Amino acid sequence: MRIPRSELETDSASLEPRIGKRPECFKSTFHEISFVIMATLAMATNSIVTGAMIIVTSSIGRDLDMTQAQITWISAATTLTAGAFQLPLGQLSDLLGRKPFFIVGLVGFSASSLVLGFAQNAFLLNVLAGFLGLFSAAIVPPAAGILGAAYAEPSRRKNWAFACFSAGTPVGFGVGAYEAGSFRGRLRAGLGEFDVLGTALTVFGVGLLTTGLTLGPIDGWKAAHVIAMLIVGFFFLVAFVFWENHCRNPLMPLHIWKDRVFSLLIPISILGIIAMISSNFWLALFLQELQHRSALGVAVELLAQVISAIISNIVAANILHRVNNSLIMAFGAAMYVLANVLLAVQDPHAVYWAFIFPSLLTNVMGLDLQFNVTNMYVMQSLPEHQQSLAAGIFNMFIRLGTTIGLGISTAVYSSVQERVDQSGGDAFQPFKGAFYVSVGFAVLACVFVPFLRVGTQGGAVKRE
Incomplete structure (x- = not known):
């Protein structure tokens, strides 16, 4: 039986107070779903880089005869460039077009x-890994910015869109051409508002600090x-902090740190992400070095995280x-x-199951639940025209924190490994030490959780 169009419209309207109205920028539900999928795939680039680096570092190190320092730099180079350029690229995408x-x-x-x-040598591999991090930093802020601008009003519909965004998994997709004329038209006006000095300070500051933290365990902290x-x-x-307090269009608006919820959500989330990514890195090496699993075998065992991510989101x-x-x-x-x-x-x-x-299930459970809460709040902390910058701030701290962790x-690991080599102790001890860092x-x-006060986010949209 054919349902009259008037009844369909009535049913659709009756759903809006409960789940939220479809953003006006979408012409249809199909258009909306297609956009959310693309944004989700953009977010997946972070997982692609992190997951790939974690799984293949050991086998690549053996194939290219790399030292432990060079192996560490495969991941460090990616997170270093991504963290250093996250803020400026976030602001540029807001100014020049997402x-x-x-x-x-x-x-x-x-x-x-x-x-x-x-890549056939360690130097070229690490340099290219840096470029991979750079372009990863260029993808996520504009994707999150478009998403945040489209779903400006809190609603259950927005909750679902951001949950899908957070649950991005590595799959391939094609990209289309963009209009160069539109980009060029915005270029001069946009660059006039770009925080050039702030960019230089944050790029060199983050770059030097994280490089020093990465080289410290290798070359010695007294070097x-x-x-x-x-x-x-x-x-x-x-x-950088001093300049941002006086800049007219700052990369990081310092007023957002006056929000108590924001200033607590960030460290809680970042510390958890540091713990997870660090433990995943050493778990993958442990499985390959001590349990002699192949890279494919490690990837299969880590699939438990995908299952947990889907359920958690x-x-x-x-x-x-x-x-x-x-x-x-x-x-x-x-x-x-x-x-x-x-x-x-x-x-x-x-056995693996014990x-x-x-551990894989609960680690991802913590990640996805906290990421959804924090991401929703961070995106609402800045206005619509700074949504990409908001995403850049969050992701910069993720990358910087990961490098530090x-x-x-x-x-x-290196300190314990040195003692084990000298005394002939248990080969698991260095990994155990690294895992306890994640516990820390x-x-x-x-420690920050008891001070956090944040209610529900989203919910039914009330009619005027």
């Missing part, structure tokens, strides 16, 4: 990935160049508007602690 940046980033990311596969990088990088960042989309978000953040923090404790206390000869499998865990970060995040 769509051109999004498409150029996709093309650059694809090209870098292709060329990276042909002159390491000390110089740490000191100069620190003062560049201090100068579905749950998040359905509870953000119903459950106090402070409780969600607390639960996520507890999951991070549980996951990393399981890895630290595991029997290295135990320690590693539950890997630097600290590498220092612990996860526990530190819990």
Whole structure:
């Protein structure tokens, strides 16, 4: 039986108070779904880079006869460039147009990935990994900015869109051409508002600081160049904060840090992400070096995280508007602690299902629940014309934090490994030390949780 058009419109209208109205920029539901899928795939580039680096570092190191320092730099080079350029690229995409940046980033990311596969030495591999991080930083802020601008009003519809965005998984997709004339038309006016000095200070500051943290465990913390990088990088960042307080169009509007919820959500989320990414890095090496798994075997075992991510994001989309978000953040923090404790206390000869499998499930559970809460709040902290910048701020801290976490865990691993080599101790001890670093970060995040006060986000849209 054919349903009259008037009845369909009535049914659609009756759903709007409960789930939210479709943004006017979308001509149809199909258009809306297609856009959310593209944004989700853009977010997936982060997972592609992180997952690929974690899984293949050991085998690449063997094939190219790389030292442990060079192996560490495969991941460090990616996170270093991504963290350093996240803020300026976020502001530029807001000023010059998010769509051109999004498409150029996709093309650059694809090209870098292709060329990276042909690298035949450690130096070229690490340089190309840096370009991969750079283009990854160019993709996520404009994608998140478009998403945040489209779903400006809190609603259950927005919760679902952002949950899909957070649950991005690595799949291929094609990119179209963009209008160069439109980009050129915005270029002069946009660059006039771009924070050039802030960009220089943050790029050099983040770059020198994270490079020093990465080289410290390798060249020694007392090495002159390491000390110089740490000191100069620190003062560049201090100068950056001072300048941002006086700049007319700052890269990082400092007023957002006056929001207590924002200033607590960021460290809670970042510390948890540091714990997870660091433990994943050492878990992959442990599986390959001590349990002699192949890269493919490690990838298969890490698929448990994909299953957990899908379930966690579905749950998040359905509870953000119903459950106090402070409780969600607390639960996520507890999951991070549980996951990393399981890895630290595991029997290295135990079966996969005893320690590693539950750790993978709970680690991702903590990540996705906290990411949904934090991402929603961060995007609402800045106006529509700065949505890409908002995403850049969050992602910069993720990349910078990840680099710092890997630097600290590498220092612990190297220190314990040196003692094991001298005394002939248990080969698992260096990995155990690195896992306990992740436990420390996860526990530190819990310290901030009791002070957090954030209610529900999204929910039913009330009619005027």
